Amino acid sequence: MSHVSTPTHRRSDPSGGGRRRRKAKPAGRRHTGRNILLTLVVLVIVAAGAAWWVYSDLNGNIKGVDLEEALGTDRPEKLPTSGQNILVLGSDSRAGDNADLGTGKVAGARSDTALVMHIPEGRKEATAVSIPRDTLVTRPECKKDDGSALPSAKRVMFNSVYSMAGPACVVKTVEKMSGVRMDHFMEIDFAGFKELVDAIGGVTVTLKEPIKDKSSGLDLAAGTQKLDGTQSLAFVRTRHGVGDGSDLGRIGLQQQFMIALLSEIKKQDLLGSPTKTYKIADQLTSSLTTDEELASLSSLADFGQSMNGIDPATMETIMLPVAYDKTDPNRVVAAQPQADTLWKALREDRSIPESAKKSPATGG
Incomplete structure (x- = not known):
């Protein structure tokens, strides 16, 4: 896959007790269908088979948000x-641990990756819709962490x-723009993402073209190479080194990387290495925030087991159809009528028409 390709529909490779309430920290068919969500679910299920003290320790890592x-x-x-519909976020606070990741100085927290994962009735297949961050x-009007009201605003x-x-x-916001209710929510902080990659010993990717991004410092030659955690983080964040410099080209890189990450995890004998399993699960759960209903290892494991019937060959990922904004060409807006379709x-839990998967803006 060219690193400047725009995701359409593709296949990807497979890999969700007691509830704890803790305040959340402001934190073709081949690709991201499972990415972050199923990576989380599979590793947590593995961890849930450990001894009780391990279970208790990992369970306490997970943060919950009462939606x-x-x-x-x-x-x-x-x-x-x-x-079921699940909103999956990859957050990037650029503060605390994230401030040391060598990816440029960016103030404030951002959600760099957003997927609406739709699991139809029967849970035999799944579709993920990527929402470009731009x-x-x-x-809508929202309540801030300090309890004060944040007024509604257009064109943000x-x-x-x-x-x-x-x-x-x-x-x-996703519910208002889509009319689709989110049954669950999952978020992983990018600092934890870096540690996860390092814990498994790096991830191998193959590039058809080199990537050189002065902003992030990412400099990769064409060909196959193994990325460590810091390089991996720059790889999924980069936008200036691919396509037209917008978020759209970067989505393709994120998809490619997540498939490589899952492949690396599957190759490792996690069940035969309890120490490595614990290290990976600890890094993962320490960076995990979910809705209150899923905020425990047992709840996540139950949810993951309920999706065991999903066939990887049927999983589909598409990008929300978008068009370049007429006022600001550096931004995009939902393309109509594709987005509404x-x-x-x-909302009706039925197949997405092919016409609704075509995006006027490609990021190429």
Whole structure:
């Protein structure tokens, strides 16, 4: 896959007790169908088989967000079937541990990766919709972490919502823009992502073209090479080194990397190495935030086991159809009627028409 390709529909390789309530920290068919979500689920299920003291320790790492309290009752209806929708975020605070990752000085927190994972009735397949972070959206009124109200605003960048009011407001924004209710929410902090890659010994990727990004310092030659955690983080963050410099080209790199990450995890004998398993699970859960209902190892494991019937060959990932904004060509807006058609299909728990998968903006 060329690193400047734009995701359409592709296949990818496979790899979700007691509840704890803790305040969240403001933190073709081949690709991201499982990426972050199933990576989290699989590793947590492995960890859940450990001794009780290990279970208790890892369980205490997970942070929970009470979406019911934060969002209230003014939300879209649940699916008319037993299907599920999960919002998956990769957050990038550029503070604390993230400040030392060598990827440039960027103030405030951002959600650099956002996926709406739709699991239809029967849980035999799944679709993930990537939302470009540069998409201009209408942010609804939200409650900030300090309890104060953040007024609604039009034409704000999607990834700025996280920094303004946290993950619950991102969930609310996605629900308002799509009319699709999010049953669950998962977030992994990018500092933990770096540690996860280092814990498994790096990830191998193959590039058809070199990437040189002066902003992040990423300098990779064409060909096959193994990336450490810091390089991997720059790889999934880079945008100036691919395509037109927008977020759209970068989405293709993220998809390619997540498949490589899953492949690396599958190759390792985690069950035969309890020490490595614990290290990986500890890094993972320390950076994991979920909705309150999933905020325990047992709940995550139960959820993951409920998806065991999903066939990797049927998993699909697409990008929310977008067009370049007429006022600011550096931003994109949801393309119509494709976006409305896509969201309608998810609301009704039915297949997405091919016409709703075509994006006027490609990032090429």
